[in-house]
Amino acid sequence: METVYDWITVAIFGGLVVLFLHRSVQPEEPQDTILHYLPPAVGCAVANYVGNEGYGLYSFLIVLVVVAYVVLVLKPFGIKFWR
Template sequence: METIYDWVTLGIFAGLVVLFLQRSTSETEHEKDSLGWYLAAGAGCAVTNYFGNKGNDIVAVVVLAATLGLIFVFLKPFNFGSSAGP
């Protein structure tokens, strides 16, 4: 745990684990929520951490942005604009 990339990717990965566990015990079915998307996001965290630790900051930031985009587009951790509730 030497660089900021270690902490950021660990936080994102922990969030992925919580999201996966929460959804796997949920009774509702989530569209396009397959294990492959979690694998891709975890691999994105690993690649970001690798390049960040090697000093390739530009590549690490681009991969991090792509990973966050993948998470928000395909896994949809937040329900923006949902009309659930009174």
């Protein structure tokens, strides 16, 4: 945990873990599977690696894509942008 990329990607990954665990203990059947969490988890790892290699802009763009995926696909707060 030395760079800002480490902190940002670990924070996002931690949020993914909490979201997955929260949804897995709800009484109703989950609408997502563990495979839905794979793209943002891999994206966090790639963004961290790219950022640590000195490509901050690319890391930032990957983090934006990861956050967009989480919001649009996983819908952490029940956010609905369209039907």
